[in-house]
Amino acid sequence: MTGLNTIGRSLLSDDPDVLDGSSAGKRHASSGARWLKAVRSIQTGLVLAWFVMAVVALWALFPQWFTSYSPTVGVARQQLRAPSAEHWLGTDALGRDLLSRIIYGAGNSLSGAFVAVGVGLLVGTTLGIVAGSARGRIDGAIMRGVDVLLSIPQLLLSLSIVILLGFGIVNAAIAVGVTSIASFARLARSEVVRVRTSDYVEAAFGSGGTFGRVLWRHILPNSLTSVIAFAALQLGWAILTISTLGFLGYGAPPPTPEWGLLIAEGRNYIARAWWLTTVPGIVVILTVLSANRISQSFGKAKA
Structure with a gap:
């Protein structure tokens, strides 16, 4: 029974499909780690x-x-207006x-x-x-x-x-x-x-x-x-x-x-x-x- 298990593991490890899947998974994990590291390196x-x-x-x-407003010319009757849709930060x-x-x-x-x-x-x-x-x-x-x-x-x-x-x-x-x-x-x-x-x-x-x-x-x-x-x-x-x-x-x-x-x-x-x-x-x-x-x-x- 031990010999059969050993032969099975040997055959499984030599299977190209299994090897390809393992390599792809490692590459996937590596690229994901690099992406995560790059995101973390960004300083907000x-x-x-x-x-x-x-x-x-x-x-x-x-x-x-x-x-579109002039920075030096005021508008009559618009003094000290609070912030609004017309003047986003108000007027002076x-x-x-x-x-x-x-x-x-x-x-x-x-x-x-x-x-x-x-x-x-x-x-x-x-x-x-x-x-x-x-x-x-x-x-x-x-x-x-x-x-x-x-x-x-x-x-x-x-x-x-x-x-x-x-x-x-x-x-x-x-x-x-x-x-x-x-x-x-x-x-x-x-x-x-x-x-x-x-x-x-x-x-x-x-x-x-x-x-x-x-x-x-x-x-x-x-x-x-x-x-x-x-x-x-x-x-x-x-x-x-x-x-x-x-x-x-x-x-x-x-x-x-x-x-x-x-x-x-x-x-x-x-x-x-x-x-x-x-x-x-x-x-x-x-x-x-x-x-x-x-x-x-x-x-x-x-x-």
Whole structure:
């Protein structure tokens, strides 16, 4: 009986149909496991962050796609209307559609944030690269200036620069960008110093490479990844700071739609029309959190 069972199992294991079915089942399970792993790897928060930033970017580039109302001209007898089918987010004290002002305000807020990040990225990274590459007295002089900038509160420095330059979204963006120069410079210098002391850079110098060639081909490409990730983080900070300046009255002048200015204009009517401050505030918070979440993903990808 034992011999028959052994022969039966042997014949069953050699059956092509059985083998094919077993292999197909394993492939099926393997593909199912890969699909389940791919689904689990999707980060819902990151997807939502990209979605929010995509919507805000479309608002800034093509505001006329999303609203037919003017952001600056009000409608008579439509003041302080609550959200409705006609005005989805209500109207302000002058009868202007709030959704329209938020959508058109995205262009001013985002463009100002990009200018601010661009100023900090360009000037700060250049100073950091020069300091990390030259070392010695040049490094010391640049970093002492960076320490001075870091010792001044950023909002206070931004207000001082705006007062000197004059009010306006561009001047506010430049002021915010100047305050971020020190952070970019310090990060860029630390990355350049780290990469410059690595073995492959020393080998490149030992094989006869000039300083400029080694800097361009080896040091910069391996130093700027962290700087780019930091720039994405600074984008959210710039939006928040520019909105703060607009709220204080140092940003875009009325009736220009700008997120911080919208919050400031609605605070006098918060008891009667809560949506005038609440909705723009939520938009600012979601945009800043989305930019921060995307920057975190860049940092994890680098790690």
